[in-house]
Amino acid sequence: MIYTVRGLIHKEELGITLGHEHFKWESDEFLANSMYFDKKYQLENMESDMNYIIPVMLDIKERGVKSIVEASPPLGGQNVRMLKALSEQTDLHIIACTGWNMTKQLYDVFPGHFEEQLASRWIKDFKEGLDTIDGIIIRPGHIKLLLDKGRLSGVDKAMLIAAVRASKETGIPVHCHIIEAEMVHEVIQVLDGVNADYNKFLWAHADHEANRETVELAAKKGMWIGIDTIRKGKSAWEFELLNYIISLNYSHKVLLSQDYDFYSEGKESMDNHPCTTIFDEFIPYCSANGISRQEIIRMMTENPANFYDVDKNDVD
Template sequence: MIYTVRGPIHKSQLGVTLGHEHMKWEDDESHANTMYLDKRYKEEEILSDKNYILPILLDMKARGGMSVAEASPPIGGQNVRLLKLLSEQADIHIIPCTGWNMTKKLYDVFPMQFEEQLANRWIKDFKDGLDTIDGVVIRPGHIKLLLDKGDLSMADKGMLVAAVKASKETGLPIHCHIMEAKMVLQVIQVLDAEGADYHKFLWAHADKEADKVIIKLAAEKGMWLGIDSIRRGTSPVKYELLKNIISLNYGHKVLLSQDYDFYSEGKESLTTHPCTTIFDEFIPYCAEHGIDKQVIIGMMTENPANFYDVKN
């Protein structure tokens, strides 16, 4: 099953999916934690935010998009009440997440219990739900991590270990933000030590540096690859990377998306926003240069359905 803000659905119902977007990133961590930990929301703000985000979702839907994976972890202000409202009014599927929800400085205070406490919290989020709204228990559909740049810190190692533990218990896939390709080698060491299932692990932002050697290594391990910054003017570069991955026979392990913040873009302009670039620019560019439109549509349908399918 795939867990959405309107409840679980069968993978065949997901449709064309953007695998990594943000409805609204919340910079106020206090407010973010209040929503996550205390289930308290600002109702007037939700209605105001909806006015900027809903038109974008409807634009996406008009181009054939049916689902979005929310990549904002709880500390990024994932607002499940807003997500449910948007999902209902746009009639699209939104996959929420659990994951990184506390400042990593907590590792310095609780290094001995850090991994277990995090894992237990994420397991609880899945078993009990992130919240229950209008009788719907909203369970996360993935675990979102954000790793810092540089060498893998002890806090980030702990987060990875916790995510693997929670994934084994719940079946949830891990959606992991990694901005530097060299860090993937350290991540692999941690995952190997924990006996992780690589088929449940996504390297988000594999396209950031587009390191073909490490991408090939990650794919051979079974890791999923995120080409998730398909923004205006990037189609030639993203096309070349995707073509290379397809040539390695790993096209079935790619998630395609844009990594836009819909609220910010909508507030800037609802008439010229870039949040349908993947449909308006990237797919036509691929079709013109040798990757058939239906191949891309198939990847945006089948791949997310397989990655986000929770079998527990």
């Protein structure tokens, strides 16, 4: 089963899925925390925001998409009330998340038992819901982390450990933003140290550097691989990485997406936004160069259904 903002669905209902997108990133951390901790939403702004987002979603839906994964963690302003309304008005499934929801400097102030407390918070988000709206308990379908660049910091190590603990308790997977391939080696050391289930861990943005050696290492560990910044003008770059992963017989553990912000793109231009690039440019490029449309659609359907499927359904 898969947790969406309108409740549980069977994995077979997920359909073609964009595995890493943003509906509206919120840079105001006070507002973001107010929504997450206090369940307070600026309802007066929601309708105007949705006027920019819905047309983008409908264009995506016209390409055959049935589901979209929200990759904005709570500190990025995930508005679950708006997500539920968007899902209802477009009839698209939306998978929300828990995860990074505090200023990372808090780790320096309260390092003691940090992993346990953070994991407990994320487990609570799952068991009690991020919010209850119109009688629907909105549970997260994944745990979103954003790791900083450079050497793996103490707080990021702690967040990884907390995420693994919460994932083991709830069954939901970890969706981890890692920009630099070199960091993946440090991440693996941490994950090995806590006996992580790599079938529940996604390296988001593996296509940023597209380091083949590290991608192969991740595949050998059983990690999921995100080719998720498929944007305008990048089809050749993204194709080369996907083709390499296919040569490793690992296409069954790839998640494809674009990493666009629908609000920003819709506000910029609702008539000429880039949020359908994966269908309008990437898939035709792949078809012309040896990866069929059917294979891409299979990956966008079966893979996310397997990654976001939660077997542990011990929640009322």
